[in-house]
Amino acid sequence: MTTLLPFPRLRSSASAHAESVKRNQLALADAYGRVATDLRVSLTDRCNLRCAYCMPPEGLDWLPGADVLTDEEMVRLITIGVKRLGITTVRLTGGEPLLRKNLELLVADIAALSPAPEIALTTNGIGLAARAEKLAVAGLKRINISLDTLDPETFVRLSRRRRLPDVLAGIAAARAAGLNPVKINTVLMRGINDHEAFDLLRWAMSEQVQLRFIEQMPLDPQHGWKRDEMITADEIRQRLSRHVELVEDPEDARTRGSAPAELFRVAGTGYSVGIIASVSKPFCGACDRVRLTADGQIRNCLFARTESDLRTPLRSGASEEEIADRWVAAVASKQPGHGINDPSFLQPDRPMSAIGG
Numbered sequence: 578m579t580t581l582l583p584f585p586r587l588r589s590s591a592s593a594h595a596e597s598v599k600r601n602q603l604a605l606a607d608a609y610g611r612v613a614t615d616l617r618v619s620l621t622d623r624c625n626l627r628c629a630y631c632m633p634p635e636g637l638d639w640l641p642g643a644d645v646l647t648d649e650e651m652v653r654l655i656t657i658g659v660k661r662l663g664i665t666t667v668r669l670t671g672g673e674p675l676l677r678k679n680l681e682l683l684v685a686d687i688a689a690l691s692p693a694p695e696i697a698l699t700t701n702g703i704g705l706a707a708r709a710e711k712l713a714v715a716g717l718k719r720i721n722i723s724l725d726t727l728d729p730e731t732f733v734r735l736s737r738r739r740r741l742p743d744v745l746a747g748i749a750a751a752r753a754a755g756l757n758p759v760k761i762n763t764v765l766m767r768g769i770n771d772h773e774a775f776d777l778l779r780w781a782m783s784e785q786v787q788l789r790f791i792e793q794m795p796l797d798p799q800h801g802w803k804r805d806e807m808i809t810a811d812e813i814r815q816r817l818s819r820h821v822e823l824v825e826d827p828e829d830a831r832t833r834g835s836a837p838a839e840l841f842r843v844a845g846t847g848y849s850v851g852i853i854a855s856v857s858k859p860f861c862g863a864c865d866r867v868r869l870t871a872d873g874q875i876r877n878c879l880f881a882r883t884e885s886d887l888r889t890p891l892r893s894g895a896s897e898e899e900i901a902d903r904w905v906a907a908v909a910s911k912q913p914g915h916g917i918n919d920p921s922f923l924q925p926d927r928p929m930s931a932i933g934g
């Protein structure tokens with residue numbers, strides 16, 4: 578059985594392509610007419626939580642320090658992406674990006690690029706309370722914070738750490754620093770926190786943060802993901818609909834583009850909750866994402882089984898053109914989608930913690 582993907586919507590890709598050609602840039606285009614303009618950069622594979630769907634309690638063998646790109650190397654590659662390859666958004670992820678010592682300096686260097694990309698961060702929120710203001714001043718615009726439960730004991734059960742108050746303080750600090758939007762990424766696990774769907778929605782509405790439920794994806798290092806254990810997008814919608822009426826968000830239908838989340842308006846309110854159905858309703862047809870790992874590998878898809886090494890040429894003095902060409906070739910070979918629903922699907926060797934959100 579072959580996954581029949583929705584026909585790629587050449588909506589913005591054509592304009593992004595035309596715009597990048599106008600700026601004498603190469604476009605990160607693939608064979609399906611998609612153009613990558615959203616760069617996800619994993620700043621580290623290390624993390625200070627041990628979320629059950631991402632990492633074993635003992636952690637993982639971290640990337641060797643010598644393989645991890647220095648700040649200068651990170652900025653050089655991001656600069657090539659922005660100046661030569663049409664990257665317009667840079668999302669900093671991990672592991673946990675707040676563990677990267679000079680994060681504020683990195684953000685400031687990226688924000689100083691011309692054309693300036695929009696900078697976003699995906700974090701577990703630990704330590705954010707003390708840094709949100711500085712990150713916003715450095716140039717950070719928007720943020721996604723992972724929060725899977727409001728119950729301290731469930732938080733410990735899920736992440737093997739007693740840090741819920743830190744995360745909640747981080748969320749409050751992000752709002753106070755004017756980061757906008759502040760999105761909350763939530764993964765529901767059957768029998769652990771799936772009973773909290775509506776509690777999380779009610780909390781997010783009162784806190785005025787944008788809640789995004791994400792289907793659990795097969796990216797755990799233990800390769801233990803089971804489809805029937807995954808809470809599907811339809812299930813999430815049904816559970817919420819026991820408490821509130823959800824209506825398709827008309828604005829979303831019109832403007833969704835490559836955004837992963839499908840938005841549903843809570844009837845009678847101006848609030849929309851997002852559901853990211855990565856597995857059950859893939860959105861790969863409009864994908865504009867490309868990834869750079871902490872050790873300098875390009876992944877043209879979250880589920881790519883091959884990578885393209887930029888670290889070695891970078892360290893052996895390759896020119897910006899050579900690196901840009903290698904990057905373009907990496908994206909050109911992008912598959913039509915993740916293939917999770919294909920019997921032939923094979924999970925990537927690299928775990929989520931070393932790829933980033």
Ligand code: SF4
Pocket residue numbers: 859860861864865866877878879880913914915
């Ligand atoms: S799975 Fe791959 S192709 Fe699909 S949306 Fe994610 S990164 Fe894009």
